Each structure stands twice: as structure tokens, then as C-alpha cells.
Amino acid sequence: MTGPRPQIALTGLGLVTAYGAGVDPYWRGLLSGCSALRPAERFASATWYQGEPVGEVPMAGGGPDAPGPDGGTRKQHLLETALAEALAAAGLPGLPAGALVVLVGQAPAVGAGAPPEAAELVGPRLRAAEGVPLFGGAPFYLSHACASAAFGLALAREALLAGAVRTAVVLGASALNPLEYASMKVVRVVSPRAARPFDRAGAGITIGEGAGAVVLEDRRSARERGRRGGLLLGSAVCRVAGNSPAASDDAVVADCVRQACEEGGVDRLDYVHAHATGTAQGDAAELRVLDGLADGLGQKELPVGSHKGAVGHLLHASCFPAVAAAALALRHGIAPPTPGLTDPAPAERLRLPTAALAVPGARRALLTSFGFGGNNAALTLHRAQDGTA
């Protein structure tokens, strides 16, 4: 490849969480420090459900089991709501012809013999892409466990850097369903109380639902059509590696965050939005790695947060709320608190805010995302030198 590498701008973001539809309700909820986790209406009558809190999306009308208003699945409705917000934010009337669309999830479909409840485990079908001549002929479907969205952003960034496409959309959704809930229960990671990331009393994860969509563009193309393009995806590193199918591997995580900072040219971080699900081992491993990173960068009070005590763990879509938190932290110069955190675990060079923390002039943020099957990812977001995020 010749010539300077293009800058990759994040020009649209859409989100649905237990705080409701939209990025703004999520940000306001996060800043409030209030958790949206509560017992599941959707599972209320299920004999297997033991009343653990979940991050359930309030669906207007029709109750918790209602399909989308247009007859699609709940997961489809969540996905399309997030996509509509992201496209509107990017000033796009729809998915652009020639765009790379990366849909993330467990699997695109199930075969014969799977129960009907599996409909919310897989897919969803992206109806907005039908009839659109996309790059590759159809949405790319990427499956990397709970790090899927981060892997999707990394793949999209590579396509944009190579000039293969001018626009990429990465999106995914997770709807509360008994199959995925059982898959987390059987490995005994579901907390009986709302998740408390980074807290000494953390007892596991809380499962949430929701969706996210991110529009990425070559910044020059974005500016040509009048977008500011002031928030950049500076780097994205992902690896499938590690010693265990279900546990964080310090060395691999450390390698990912170090590479992400190196590739992003980051010599100082203003905020880290961590994967931090609320499990003792996973959170501790992440804190060790981030503490070492802060040491390497010569920082003493690096703010670190997590959204999983606020809206729960969105599984394959879990990186989208992380992107939103980091993007808005840079935009507003505020490190959001971690809802659920009251008694922070020790970390020498990190600050784990329990209330919104001013970070004036914030320019660079790091995100981490991990999943079963050895999936590890780290991304950096930057405010452009010549623009606001």
C-alpha cells in the first residue's frame, strides 16, 4: 500500500440498552450511576428462572415477549432500532451501496432439530440489507463470542484502511432468551445480584440485552459529504489465543492492549472502558493488565469504567455500549462511573470512579472486549487533532 494511511472516522452510533433506545438515554443513565438491572419480566413465569437481575430492554406496548412492531423477532427489532439511529447520526438515508456490513452474533441460523426458542440465539436476519448491493454481496457474519463486535470493528477498519470500501457498518444485537441464559448459568457465572464490576463484592455477571450499530468511514470521504469525522478508530487489535476456553489470559490481554496503544500511537490514555463483567477472576486479570499498562505509560490515575453493572452484559453485542461510553467520554471530557461499584478492588495506578469524573481535554480512550473461545480484543478511540469528537 502506498501513501499515507487513511484515518477511520466513527460517524454514526446507535444503541439500545436497558436504559431504553438511544445513545443519549444510555449516557445519561451511566452518568447517573443508577443501574437498570432488575428481575426479568420475560422470564417471570419460567420454572428455571431464579430471579436474578437482568438488563431487560423496556419494549413499548405488548409486554416483554412481544415481537417487534413489524412482526420481526425481538432481536431484529432491537437491531433495526440501533441501526436506524446510527444511520441517522451519520446522515445516511440507508445502508449505502458498496458498503461493508458486518453483522455479529452466535451463528447466522440454526438447522433442523433446534427448538423454536433458538430463534433469539442466532441471526438476526438484517432486513435493511436486502436488495442493497453490499460489498461481498451480503452482510459479513462474524462470530467471536462476547468479543464479536470488537472483532467486527477491527475487520471493518482493515477494509477501510485498504481502501476496499468507503463506508462500513458494524452491528449486532442480543435478546434475552432461555438458551443463552442457560449457557451462562451452566458455567456458573451468573450473579444472584446485579453485577458489580471491579468491586470486591463482585459475584459474577448479569445478562443484558440490546443492540448496537457503528458507522465507520474513511474520514476524507466523510468530510467530503459534510460530516465532521472528529472521532477516530485509531487502532483495533484482536486475537484468538489463551490458556483456557473461558478465562482471561493475562499475557494475551496485555499483548492486545499494548499492541492497540502502539498501533494507535497512544502515549497517554484519558479513559479506559473495560470489558469488566463482574467476575472476580476476569476483573482482577483485567485490572492487573491495565495497571501494568498505566505503569508503562507513566500514568498514575488512569480512569477505568465498565457498563455491565448498569445495563448488563450484552454478550456478542457487548462492545457497542463500550464504544458509546468511550466516544462520549471523549466528547464530553467525562469519565463515567461504574454503576454497581461501591468498594473498588485495589489498583495502584488506576482510578475506578464511583461518580462521574471530569477529564478535561480527553483525547484518547482504550476499550477492551473478551469472550469464550480465546477471543480477545482491544481498540483505541481518538479525538482528531483538528476537530471535536
Added chain:
Amino acid sequence: MTGPVATPPAGAVPFDALPVAVLPSDVLPIDAPAAGASSGALAAWLDARGDAPGGPPVVEAEPGPLLRAVLGAALRRLTGEERGRAAVVLAADEPCVRAATRYGQRWTDTVRRLRPSDSVALETSELVRGLGEDIGWGGPLYLLAAPGAAGRQALLAACFLAAGGRRVVVAELVPAPDGAGADPAEESAGQPGWIAAAALWTGGPSDLPLEELPDTGPDAPGTLLGLARTLAEVRTPAAVRVPVGARTPAEAVPVPDPEESR
């Protein structure tokens, strides 16, 4: 890599000795694939392929060791930083669908309780974890699963990843062409199996004539294997047949320690 690999017959060219060649411009720009089959699929593989492209197929009893062996063979053609940073693009639509289907069936099974291994087995990427430890590979891997499109999209992704300055391995895991391939996490031996192929991408960003990609058919179970056949016709000089290796015990899916789970 775990488990044995069948010993190539005398005179067979080992994978690692194969040259990494840039193909003529009228041939698709991938190197002769490393390929293999799980032992249950070997007969189908030989029926379908006759001439094994690029050398003798790797034979493993289970899809995880099979896939890691085939990917490792392709990555070993690179050295140093090129290998360390290489990207792997894996087309695995059918394995993903089957893993989700199997999990759904297990979830409904009223006799057999759901196990932690069932949760782990949902993730097809688990078949690859551990690949890099022995060979110094630390690059990205992208697991693509769009039904019927993952193979072509893997080649497109290889194209733009290469344009970004990485060496790229494109790979595919598909059921045996008899259509009865096993679930990738199936414990029982004797199941019809899986076929894996991996190849180095040797072309540039404009080398991919998508319209010329061979169609998937009963004797070419996936796009990359279709390409393998094309390449075999172009430049594989002789048929190489490999005896079925000793069947290994089923690959155990490790049970996660709940205290360590994410």
C-alpha cells in the same frame, strides 16, 4: 497441535517443503492449500478429490486438531514477523450453524443435563485457540459465517487484509461432502467428518476475479476447496494417497473453572 498426523507415504512432498509461489495472473492468487480431513471423512475426501492438492492431507480424528494442523501448515510457510503478524480468515458458516443447532438440541434434552462443555462448544473459535502457541503466530483471526457466502467473503477479506500489508491465510472448515458431517464438538468416534483447507494468499488487492470462483458442488464442498481443485488441476503432478491414521480418542472439550469464567 495435539494428536497424531498421518505419516505421509514415501516420496510424498511434506507441506512445509512446498514452495510459496505467486500464481500466474490467470489463476486465482492463493498458494496450494494445506488440506486435511477428520478420519471419519477421509474416504469421502479421497472420493471427492482423488488427487490431494498441495500434498497429502492431514488426518486427525477431531475437527479442532485438524483445523489447527492445517492452519499451522499454512502459517509455517511464513517466517519471523510475517508469520507472527499474519491474519487468518476462516470461513466456517456450517460449523457455526451446526454448533448452535447442537446446543439447541442439548438444551431441549430432558435426559442429559446441559454441561459447561456445551456452552464452550458453542464457540467455533475454540477449535482454533492454542494454534499460535507452538508456532509464534499472534495475528488476528476472523471467523466468517454468512451462510453460503462465507467462502467468497473470506477471499475478499484476504484481499483487503493483504492490501493493508499483512500476509494472509485463508481457510475453510466444511462438512464432508456426503452431507453428513459431524458436529464439530461431537464426542463420538466414527462420525462422518470434516474437511479443512488453508492457503496463503499470494495476490494483491486487485487479483480477485470473484465471478470466476468455482461453484460449490457435491465434490467441492466449499469455495476454498473448489479453488484447491482448480489449483490441483493446474499444478499438482501426481496423486498422493494417505492411509487413514490411527483414530485418536475424542478430543475432550475442557470444562471451564467457574471461578475463572469471564
